[in-house]
Amino acid sequence: MAFRVAAVIWTAIALAVIAIVHFSLAPQFDLVQTRLEGGFVATVGQLFRVAAVSSAVLAVLILVRPRRWSALVVAAASAAGLALTVASTVMPIELPFGLPTIPVGPWLQLRILAAGAEIFAVVGSLMIAGRRRR
Structure with a gap:
């Protein structure tokens, strides 16, 4: 029971770190526009x-x-976020759905922090999903 509570807390903290990093980076990317599938134009900050x-x-x-279901939702969302973070950082490829490749810059440390938090969120949520309640 204590391990499950710890996994819930560290998963929530990891998700909060991800949110803080993305909120702090958003203003720097408000002028960078991208055209998504279907012609929708959005800024990277959005x-x-x-x-x-x-x-x-x-x-x-x-x-x-x-x-279990909420933990699996968190695991899927965090894994997708981790994949996009890694893909937009290290691979100069065309991302799906018109998502932009974000160049490496002074915010690289924040991206590494977000990627680490996403790993913690994936691991924690999978542990929550795998543990049976008593």
Whole structure:
């Protein structure tokens, strides 16, 4: 029981770190526009804010409802975020759905912090999903 509570807490903290990093980076990317699938134009800052809000919502969800289904939702979202972070940082490839490749800059340390937090969120949520409640 104590291990499950610890996993819930560290997963929520990891998601909060992800949200803070994305909120702090968003203003720096408000002028960088991208055209997504379907012709929708958005700024990278807006995409960062969407990621931050979704991480905050998932942190609340895992704290309020630490169930298998919520943990799997968190694991899937965090794994997708980790994949996009790594892909947009180290691979100069065309990202899916028109997502932009974000150049490495002075914010690299924050991206590494977010990637580490996403790893913690994936591991913690999978541990929550794998543990049976007693």
